[in-house]
Amino acid sequence: MAGRVTSSGFGALAARAALAWIRHDPHAGQLQRTNFHGRTVTLAGGPALAAGATLGAALGAPGAAAAAAVVVAGAASGAVGFYDDIVGNRPEQKAAKGFKGHLAALRDGRVTSGLVKIAGVGAAGLAASVLLSRAPGVRKGTMNVLLGAGVIAGSANLLNLLDLRPGRAIKAGTIIGAPLLVGRAGGIAAGTLGASTALLPADLGEDIMLGDAGANALGALLGVALVAKTGTFGRAVALSVLAGLTAASEKVSFTKVIQDTPWLRAADALGRRPTP
Numbered sequence: 001m002a003g004r005v006t007s008s009g010f011g012a013l014a015a016r017a018a019l020a021w022i023r024h025d026p027h028a029g030q031l032q033r034t035n036f037h038g039r040t041v042t043l044a045g046g047p048a049l050a051a052g053a054t055l056g057a058a059l060g061a062p063g064a065a066a067a068a069a070v071v072v073a074g075a076a077s078g079a080v081g082f083y084d085d086i087v088g089n090r091p092e093q094k095a096a097k098g099f100k101g102h103l104a105a106l107r108d109g110r111v112t113s114g115l116v117k118i119a120g121v122g123a124a125g126l127a128a129s130v131l132l133s134r135a136p137g138v139r140k141g142t143m144n145v146l147l148g149a150g151v152i153a154g155s156a157n158l159l160n161l162l163d164l165r166p167g168r169a170i171k172a173g174t175i176i177g178a179p180l181l182v183g184r185a186g187g188i189a190a191g192t193l194g195a196s197t198a199l200l201p202a203d204l205g206e207d208i209m210l211g212d213a214g215a216n217a218l219g220a221l222l223g224v225a226l227v228a229k230t231g232t233f234g235r236a237v238a239l240s241v242l243a244g245l246t247a248a249s250e251k252v253s254f255t256k257v258i259q260d261t262p263w264l265r266a267a268d269a270l271g272r273r274p275t276p
Helices: 004-023 045-060 062-088 097-105 113-132 142-162 168-181 186-204 211-227 232-249 254-260 262-269
Strands: 033-036 041-042
Touching: 004 045, 004 186, 033 168, 045 062, 045 097, 045 186, 045 211, 045 232, 062 113, 062 142, 062 211, 113 211, 142 168, 142 211, 142 232, 168 186, 168 262, 211 232, 254 262
Parallel strands: none
Antiparallel strands: 033 041
8 A cells, every 4th residue: 555655646746746847848838729618728737647657657566567568658658649749730630530530641641640649559558568468467478468458558549539628538547547556556556646636636727738648648557557457358348348439439429428418517527617
């Protein structure tokens, strides 16, 4: 328990320190965006969460192999997400939406920042799963590695899909991550949730936004924690759920489902600033 508290606290402190450092950078003005309410927010929350969560989760990892998996998943997913946050804001990049849109652009000879992100998150998931398979007590074998890679990348994508309203991705991450605090690799989840919880007030207050950098890193790290605790069956079930939700997102708006479901709408709005 003490180790989980330490990694959670360290993740929180690291995230807050990273946010302050990024916001005071001379180029921080380039991270400003207008959110769905028309308010000016900063993307600084994304790299701050990626850095804090990665450091906190690595501190809580059970051994060197698991720590290496955490660093690869968190840092790489955050980096390619940040690339998409910056480059994807350009007019020529905005036309491609969703996985199908990025593939259509590729068929036309254009490599979108979104496709770079998808490939980068997938590669990070595979590398992290390979590293994790070398940790004591973690299931080994090609099938388990591939399933683990899918879970890590799928988790990163799911949190990114949910990051359309202030606080939503962090709330979802907390719900997903809370059961992962128990047992093996609980320190990974603790460090991750410590960092995200520290930034939740600023996210709900529409002072920052996570962007792809923060949401991808948050999801990927929770994916690592899940893979570290599960065997073949657990990973297969998790991947099936993630694949189903990803496929559904191409047809159904998660935001509309939340708005049309009273208890989801109430939970989603909890702590958020009123609509102007």
